[in-house]
Amino acid sequence: MSNLNIRKVAVLGAGVMGAQIAAHLINARVPVLLFDLPAKEGPKNAIALKAIETLKKLSPAPFGVKDDAQYITPANYEDDIAKLAECDVVIEAIAERMDWKHDLYKKVAPHIGPNAIFATNTSGLSITELSQGFDEALRARFCGVHFFNPPRYMHLVELIPTTHTKPEILDQLESFLTSVVGKGVVRAKDTPNFIANRVGVFSILAVIAEAKKFGLRFDEVDDLTGARLGRAKSATFRTADVVGLDTMQHVIKTMQDNLKDDPFFAAYETPAVLAGLVAKGALGQKTGSGFYRKEGKAIKVLDANTGEYVDGGGKADELVGRILKRPPAERLKLLRETQHPQAQFLWSIFRDVFHYIGVHLASIADNARDVDLAIRWGFGWNEGPFEGWQAAGWKQVAEWVKEDIDAGKALSNAPLPAWVFEGQVAANGGVHGVEGSWSAAEARFVPRSNLPVYERQVFRAALSGETSARDPKTFGKTLFENEHLRAWVDDRAGEDDIVIVSYKSKMNTMGPGLLDSLVKAIDIAEDGYKGVVIWQPTSLKLGAPGGPFSAGANLEEAMPAFMMGGAKGIEPFVKKFQDTMLRVKYANVPVVAAVSGIALGGGCEIMLHSAKRVAHIESYVGLVEVGVGLVPAGGGLKEAALRAADAAQAVGAAPSDLLKFLQKSFENAAMAKVSGSALEARAMGYLKPSDTIVFNVFELLDTAKKEARALSAAGYRPPLRATQIPVAGRSAISTIKASLVNMRDGRFISDHDFLIASRIAEAVCGGDVEAGSLVDEAWLLTLERRAFVDLLGTQKTQERIMGMLQTGKPVRN
Known part of the structure; x- marks a missing residue:
């Protein structure tokens, strides 16, 4: 396969999707021309320019760093159309x-x-019909590429060929979308709404139909069909409100218009409640009301019987909640046999989806794997529908579904296909197995794609039942393992030279036991390996890709020491944390932090002390100890002082000017700022320009190992210990405190916030010494540790810690 060298991409259409696709391409450092119609008044590119400005204001943010909007080049079809010839990929994304x-x-x-590759971003139109009128050469380079909204955050992209699309075009585009843009690519057949929307929207229609049948409230249904089922927290009706009820109606109409011969056609009727809301202009979140409406601070829910909004609070019955915690086979059996309407509703929606995917697999997808990954990545389910069916007992569930079809309880009388009950699938106990996933069209199990881009994924997205998949918790050779972490190597030929450390604690927090184990792993690496990579298997949980890398120090584990010895009793733990960070920094082999998701507090500090950082684009980094009334004490402020000194020295700045090199780091810590992306973490100074940002979370481990190996090959030596660090001193502390006084007196911060920020200023500026005084790392760490212990002894900090442990939310006191 020849490489696709993408120098520039054109996006045609500056609407919601086109502009956000352009933004995410810019995140990935791909130059973009954003085209739209020439404006009738003002600058010709006014439509594209306005779209670019709007991107800066959107939430969630389409850009990793808002200022990157400047890199999108606005264009119009009148003046700039010849520039299309410069583009290697053209993506059309109009209405x-x-x-x-x-x-x-x-x-x-x-x-x-x-x-050039020409692609249309459509959510359901026929790609083959769209290609009518092309000459043969262009038709061979045309396909569908369906991004999900919002494109930066949704992992799924569906790739849809026509019968004329050259296979190598699809391979090139899949490789680009996977590695450069960071997406999970599923190849769909050219059928209405493709895979994810076809199955996902049917699932929503089934929920609406069964909820009406069993008389359940909308908020009751959302409590039943969200996190309890391992699906998005917004569940069904809240999701519909967020997406827009008019958009939902449009997608349903696509199914009505194009699937008239479908045995489930009757189920595609627009629900009366949805049609009624759209007719009234209640389109969901964008109009302020839909299935839900906010009145003051209260969230009201629509009563389907009266059409009025009533108080929310509908919940799953305790009995049903207990059933949902049972293992899959027992759970489905109990739901089917329990007469409670909520249980009957849940069994019905499972049955409806199993029935639907069984009947339609051959026509909509190449194999069952693509259905499961499309629903997981496009709709945020923890497991795909075929996975759920197989985990609950393939044959038994199939018999139950058949019984309901025969009894007229299902949404269609179409029988399940023969392959469900006999032959290879029945013998395997489901559609996923050691040979791959079942293709109903080809009547065989098909293996995963072997495109070279997937060699970078040590662990590909696993499917339950796919027994050939590697398990990140057991794969490779374990060097040692305890309750805190696993130290292991990838024992494939040529890959076994890097020690990988994976934490096992809740949120990957770090207590004394984990710190000791991390030091042990570094000792082992120094004794016969090329480097260490700190990487967490939780990075691979999709739905939502990424993290946590580490939520920081384990406060709960430190509480017994506090109870026995007061604030001073914590000091040995803080000292151990600092010593471990120094062990990471001065290890004789490179320690590389492979970061994804949150890296907060101590998680940020271990990253700062590593030889190099490899971060997934969705990395949220910050020193957030202020939220629990403390200061960072794992060397984060010390590293800020060191970097400021280096930056000042590089430009020959005087000691009196040190504060301006510290200001950003002080504000980051004092305001507990957290980056909104790895790109922003770089702008904030938590990542260095030389650090690597990856876009596909599944490539994070491989990239980190390669970085560690490259550092070793270049003759890695740890930094020399700094013993003469110039600090900003008491004059800079006074300047910072003066601005803090104004904020306190204006009641922008509390007295306790003032105290905490003052202690951060003292630590980052080197304490009560003259500007330009020379100190060492131990001095700076002592300032951090002393401030931490002193604040821990205050009542208000203790209130903040207890509030965080009990509610998970910061207390402002």
């Missing part, structure tokens, strides 16, 4: 109208380069 798309294609086709 879902076949006639509008065809009109645009006639305009742009002559200008698309002879080797």
